[in-house]
Amino acid sequence: MQQPYQPQQSQQRSDTSKRARMLISCPDRPGIVAAVSHFLHEHGANIVQSDQYTMDPEGGMFFIRFEFDLNDMERELPILQEDFTRVADRFEMKWHTFRASRKKRIAIFVSKEDHCLLELLWQWQAGDLDAEIAMVVSNHNDMRGLVEGFGIPYHHIPVTADSKPEAERKQMELVADKIDLIVLARYMQIIPQKFIEQFPNRIINIHHSFLPAFVGGKPYHQAYQRGVKIIGATAHYVTEELDGGPIIDQDVQRVTHRDNVDNLKRIGRTIERVVLARAVKWHIEDRLLVHQNKTVVFN
Amino acid sequence: MQQPYQPQQSQQRSDTSKRARMLISCPDRPGIVAAVSHFLHEHGANIVQSDQYTMDPEGGMFFIRFEFDLNDMERELPILQEDFTRVADRFEMKWHTFRASRKKRIAIFVSKEDHCLLELLWQWQAGDLDAEIAMVVSNHNDMRGLVEGFGIPYHHIPVTADSKPEAERKQMELVADKIDLIVLARYMQIIPQKFIEQFPNRIINIHHSFLPAFVGGKPYHQAYQRGVKIIGATAHYVTEELDGGPIIDQDVQRVTHRDNVDNLKRIGRTIERVVLARAVKWHIEDRLLVHQNKTVVFN
Amino acid sequence: MQQPYQPQQSQQRSDTSKRARMLISCPDRPGIVAAVSHFLHEHGANIVQSDQYTMDPEGGMFFIRFEFDLNDMERELPILQEDFTRVADRFEMKWHTFRASRKKRIAIFVSKEDHCLLELLWQWQAGDLDAEIAMVVSNHNDMRGLVEGFGIPYHHIPVTADSKPEAERKQMELVADKIDLIVLARYMQIIPQKFIEQFPNRIINIHHSFLPAFVGGKPYHQAYQRGVKIIGATAHYVTEELDGGPIIDQDVQRVTHRDNVDNLKRIGRTIERVVLARAVKWHIEDRLLVHQNKTVVFN
Amino acid sequence: MQQPYQPQQSQQRSDTSKRARMLISCPDRPGIVAAVSHFLHEHGANIVQSDQYTMDPEGGMFFIRFEFDLNDMERELPILQEDFTRVADRFEMKWHTFRASRKKRIAIFVSKEDHCLLELLWQWQAGDLDAEIAMVVSNHNDMRGLVEGFGIPYHHIPVTADSKPEAERKQMELVADKIDLIVLARYMQIIPQKFIEQFPNRIINIHHSFLPAFVGGKPYHQAYQRGVKIIGATAHYVTEELDGGPIIDQDVQRVTHRDNVDNLKRIGRTIERVVLARAVKWHIEDRLLVHQNKTVVFN
Structure with missing residues (x-):
């Protein structure tokens, strides 16, 4: 058993x-x-x-x-x-x-990719993220077992074109006034304006490119197409401008012509995990200040 | 449930x-x-x-x-x-x-630190390690639930001064003729000579320092004491000489005077995970050759 | 004296x-x-x-x-x-x-920034660049003493709006049929179409950003404005598309909110020097192949 | 001319x-x-x-x-x-x-390798090292032309087994009470005890390895022999213990089995240059404190 x-x-x-x-x-x-x-x-x-x-x-x-x-x-x-x-x-x-003793309450939003979520859960259980992971919200049901195994509530809210307004209402109900920080751990949906207004500089996203290169969708495909020799990931606060919010942290890894898109994704996963976890850690330790779309990082 | x-x-x-x-x-x-x-x-x-x-x-x-x-x-x-x-x-x-279709059978040895084991399991389930993880062997029982949750047999073989010969006999029984590669994922026991002979260049260890700096025990304490500005981890094949076998891969991370031993350990965990997983990946893809205590890496 | x-x-x-x-x-x-x-x-x-x-x-x-x-x-x-x-x-x-014994003949084009030129000259005199630096061409006279001190001919060809066609004619006369590789070592003029046709994949430029981020002018200002946490430099072959040619090599360095534009420039200089020299070295050692606007680097 | x-x-x-x-x-x-x-x-x-x-x-x-x-x-x-x-x-x-307006007076000691000296001179002439380079002292005459070309006095003091005491007396005469910082830019002689006493935490050395790995002579040979996958350089204050003083900065570069000793030296030169210049910069900007053989770096 x-x-x-x-x-x-x-x-x-x-x-x-x-x-x-x-x-x-x-x-x-x-x-x-x-x-x-x-x-x-x-x-x-x-x-x-x-x-x-x-x-x-x-x-x-x-x-x-x-x-x-x-x-x-x-x-x-x-x-x-x-x-x-x-x-x-x-x-x-x-x-x-x-x-310091008042732990920030985090809601993690996730879709189908599990690596960023897993990294946050591991670091949290290892005592490296001094916060309360209050819930995981997903438009898929795939990671329920994983998340509940850590004793964390899992909310499956499907999002379709039709159900979108209703889904967003449910999401807002879950987080409003209860959550200090929303972490988009490869959450593949656009965040509605209302969330950004309610959580200014309190929504952290991981973008799987070295911003501002490769804004938008499929950045590893874009990177492959352009033939870059280094790929990266960027954690940033979410603002109205897509992938345009204040950058919190970035990291990179060298690649070669041999790396196809699948390899870039695989290498990128490690970068994304590390960068997102570092950004979340800095936020919950109150090390980040935002001014004119840039961060001051006291780490 | x-x-x-x-x-x-x-x-x-x-x-x-x-x-x-x-x-x-x-x-x-x-x-x-x-x-x-x-x-x-x-x-x-x-x-x-x-x-x-x-x-x-x-x-x-x-x-x-x-x-x-x-x-x-x-x-x-x-x-x-x-x-x-x-x-x-x-x-x-x-x-x-x-x-390529004949997957190598791996036995992972582990003690109380779980991060290296977790990384291997995660990369394996993500399809990035094309091997069969045949068993996990530990001198502690702590990670049974985790490992069995992945559907992998877990063998708890306690090792004390008295039980050592018996423990090693049991371990050998588990791996002899059944295992292609032993991975020491922060296994805190000396590997007996008999294993090294039976598994030449087929035991990979992760040492938590940038070898040859800080051979032996408590390398993060040693690094802190020496005041280094960069820490590292080293994956190597195990030979008779302690931490002296052929180096497969190394990686490093910048630290500062602010990082105490606990921080070094925390930062080091990410390096160890990545380096060990990379070394294992290269081994199972037959990318490593050993000559005169050095590796040729065709990656 | x-x-x-x-x-x-x-x-x-x-x-x-x-x-x-x-x-x-x-x-x-x-x-x-x-x-x-x-x-x-x-x-x-x-x-x-x-x-x-x-x-x-x-x-x-x-x-x-x-x-x-x-x-x-x-x-x-x-x-x-x-x-x-x-x-x-x-x-x-x-x-x-x-x-291998037939050294490639290089023309280095330079404007007012001397660091990339200096690096090439220094690596060349140290025996690390196995080529012949046949000439330095500049739209300014500033570095004549430096260059001639190395025994290399220096051609000062001023470029103004009026003199442009005449200047380009003179430049072409210098390099046509005599030069194997043109290196733009922070040359701040647009290369005319005619040169690109005559020297396909034989003009290397250093762009002072991590392309494709910050194409065009003043990339360090752009990087500062965007608040990136890592800056870079990119060596690429010159094609018709501005900063759009095949990338040969890139490198990066971590920066912080404390780094103003002058600091970014200073840090960037070291990256630019190293990346450009590496790209030139690979080219003269015949390690580069171009296919569909991407490089294959056999290094 | x-x-x-x-x-x-x-x-x-x-x-x-x-x-x-x-x-x-x-x-x-x-x-x-x-x-x-x-x-x-x-x-x-x-x-x-x-x-x-x-x-x-x-x-x-x-x-x-x-x-x-x-x-x-x-x-x-x-x-x-x-x-x-x-x-x-x-x-x-x-x-x-x-x-800040009182520039520190630096004496650079050098032997036959010129890359570290060149880097310091370049950064100084580019305005990046806000100090006065008061003199260069060498046991060889090779770099006189280079140094005097920058308008800096060059003192050639040969050191042989016999002339050693006399040479050290002459060196001390040059620097005592006139110099704030001695920089050993690949100076291949042991610094006498008397200098260390007179310039406590005011002599910076560049060691061409990632200390504490490969203390002493021929570190690139040692690194090659050990088969490391990363090489480095270390700037440190000189104390009585050989290569044992407080570490100011370190940096590293990835290498492979293909890199022979000459390659390691070539790659290492770039690391040495950058690390030494950074350490000197921090010292002259009063960013370094020493406590119990470790540095606090306020950069």
């Missing part, structure tokens, strides 16, 4: 209950780092990590990410947040705080 | 019933290619691919690999093999022929 | 006087390898290296490259060439033979 | 007269970032960039690098430095400030 797979015990993780993260963007001007770090120190926060990026010392945008520890998160974070509005207003900041 | 996972239908593979491969090594001298290709042509073989390598035009070794098609494999191959001894003797050749 | 730079003695090269190369393309059918290698053997040629590629076993194209040695090149090669027409006709072959 | 080479005008650099950098290491404890950034802000410094790294939140070491602008560098920096001792004492800091 088949035993359900008990994944190996993930190694003891460091205690995240005291850890918080803060992401800030604002117009650059003198004194921002001093003001924020002074503020954090006064509020009992021990800064463990900070990364910053200035687009241009004079008049550009400024981005900063802090990781800090608070001894009594529940009591201290709300106070800190309330008080911080004074600093934020002074510098015209857009800002967010995140508790 | 959990449904057993039905992996996606692998794409239609090209018919391999007519395809054979031939590997030859011999001292280099004029006329080898002409003699062999003339011979093959006369025996009705259509050469689809040939790769060769000469260590040195004057007096070195010569290596060649042919892929060819025979219309009536069952009738023609034995004749071809018999007749070829004449050519082989003339050039002092070591040679082998392989039918 | 300035001493002219005497480049280090390049290491003793192996004797190439006996070495020839043969490139063949033809429709695939059984017996080609056997026929050619048998022929070569009968004509006293010792095959040192052969590489082949079949697009498709049934009905595709077949490509093969031989390196072979002849003891008496001057006497034997013409006979071999004459006799080979019989084989070639039988298999409808397009074929060429090249003596 | 040969014209001396006038290298292309390097692009207009941004004004560095207001820019300073600060490197700090100290035991980690709460409030460091707040204290320093508050201090800098109060002293009129506009923080343009900061990078930090904590080895371990509890009880490890803390490293931080600031880039900041001061409107009146000459007047304000000395005050800032004087006042900072109070902060530094409180946190037991080791710290340095550097004016």
Whole structure:
């Protein structure tokens, strides 16, 4: 009789209950780092990590990410947040705080290709993706057994020309207000505008080419046709423009004239898996900021 | 209730019933290619691919690999093999022929880390490893469910100081005369001399460092200690010398001072998986020749 | 007083006087390898290296490259060439033979960026590019001292809207019938149709992007604008279609949001240099075949 | 007549007269970032960039690098430095400030291989290495013309068993108190202990292997012998232990069984050049901190 797979015990993780993260963007001007770090120190926060990026010392945008520890998160974070509005207003900041212990809820959308889904599930069970995979949504039923074997709910919502509006309504019902991040793990349907509006910079897609080369369908066929010597994959946030959203990560692999389309697909699968998982990891660790259709990656 | 996972239908593979491969090594001298290709042509073989390598035009070794098609494999191959001894003797050749349709039987040995095993299973079910995974052998019981879920027999043979001789006897019983290739997918036990003799250049190990750096135990700790800026993994054939056998493939990834040992392990897992699977793929496609503790890779 | 730079003695090269190369393309059918290698053997040629590629076993194209040695090149090669027409006709072959000792004559075209030119000159003086750099042609005078310091003629042909036809006439006069390969080492002018016709698959350009991404002008600006995480360079044969010719080689480098356009240019320079030099090396070693706007690279 | 080479005008650099950098290491404890950034802000410094790294939140070491602008560098920096001792004492800091406009003076040591020297000279003339190359010192006279052509003094100090002490005395005389950084650009002599003491973490060597693999002499021969599938180069600070100092950067390239030792050397040259130049660039931009034989790289 088949035993359900008990994944190996993930190694003891460091205690995240005291850890918080803060992401800030604002117009650059003198004194921002001093003001924020002074503020954090006064509020009992021990800064463990900070990364910053200035687009241009004079008049550009400024981005900063802090990781800090608070001894009594529940009591201290709300106070800190309330008080911080004074600093934020002074510098015209857009800002967010995140508790590391509050796992983001992910919905993975998938069609028939399983490799990207599998990679996410493996990394998740190995403890490398510190999130909650709340559900898998698919227009096919193929991967139900796999997904349910991991103890994750599987929603099969077929999509046909006729059923499309109804399917989208069902999908939205599943994710609205319940999900922090949608991951399109080779989901072969166009995402409706309504989703993009509800999840701005919170839908990650993997495109199986080195964007902006080979936008659209059948990129491995396009790559083969053009005779490129390197193929790639691109993880990006989904925007209205097809394959045109902010790029989060890319990776590539060398190929030769010997590689036919099937080989390109096979080689590409490994790239896609790695790139998508890395992008998701960065997102759930609050390492990504978006500005003017580009990402700032504090990794 | 959990449904057993039905992996996606692998794409239609090209018919391999007519395809054979031939590997030859011999001292280099004029006329080898002409003699062999003339011979093959006369025996009705259509050469689809040939790769060769000469260590040195004057007096070195010569290596060649042919892929060819025979219309009536069952009738023609034995004749071809018999007749070829004449050519082989003339050039002092070591040679082998392989039918592509005859899948190699693999035994995977594994301990507690599952990532390399998972990658092999996944590539196998995706149709990328054209072999038969005949069994998984482990000194732990952890991955029984996973492996049996793929329909593959799982043999749990605990190894302790006391039980070692008995364990090795049982392992040998499982593999002797039944297995073409042993893959050590992060198997954390020393392989006894007897196995190495019975499976010369037929045991592939993945070592989690960029050999020859960091031979032996805890290579990621060693890498962290030394402060390297790139880590790697190495697939090699197992010989008597620890981590000293012929290297089949290696790959690497850039790291930084921020990566602690746990991070190195996590990053390394992806490298190990890819490198091991590639080495196994090359072996089962008869792309590897060994000479003086080095591999010739016709990929 | 300035001493002219005497480049280090390049290491003793192996004797190439006996070495020839043969490139063949033809429709695939059984017996080609056997026929050619048998022929070569009968004509006293010792095959040192052969590489082949079949697009498709049934009905595709077949490509093969031989390196072979002849003891008496001057006497034997013409006979071999004459006799080979019989084989070639039988298999409808397009074929060429090249003596390794007959160095290809290169004209390098350059504008104001010197890094690609410098790399070619440096690799050439180090003995890594086995060719004759016959001249450098430029629409600027900036690099005359550098080039003449290497003992290479420098032709300054200014190009303005008015002088264009006259300039092109002068350029053609310099290269026609005297040059085997034109290398555009960041030459910032459109190559006239007449050159492309006279030098089919004999003009190599370096484009400073990972084609087909960022065709045309200012590719690093385009890359910055799109926010890519990897930049690249592409060496290709020049055809009528801008940046659309057969790709010979590509390479890439990881970048981040911190890299402004100047940084991309600086990082890109190293990629461009390496990729262009590699493509030129492959061309002069007769390792490249072109078919349907794609290259077969026997490296 | 040969014209001396006038290298292309390097692009207009941004004004560095207001820019300073600060490197700090100290035991980690709460409030460091707040204290320093508050201090800098109060002293009129506009923080343009900061990078930090904590080895371990509890009880490890803390490293931080600031880039900041001061409107009146000459007047304000000395005050800032004087006042900072109070902060530094409180946190037991080791710290340095550097004016960006004060170019570091480099002595390049070289033997017979010119590729690493050439790369440094090119990058320097292209404006990519913001330093002063004060001299080239060599135990051979081969590259005098090249170096003097760049307007850089060339000191030929032959080294034989007998002349060694005298040679080292002369070398020390040249560099002591006049040079900020010694770069060993394939200098094939052991550096005497006295130099290492006088230039702690201020001598950069390029080793032509992926350390710690292939320490010592003839690493490409060692790599060939071992049959590795990837070769590399390592830039490191020189310490008493041969090839054992803190690694600054490494890079690698894939090779195959076809690559003989000469090929490995040729491929390796490109890696060595790029890695050494990158390490030198990071050093002169004050991006490197050393702790327990490892580097922290704020790039």
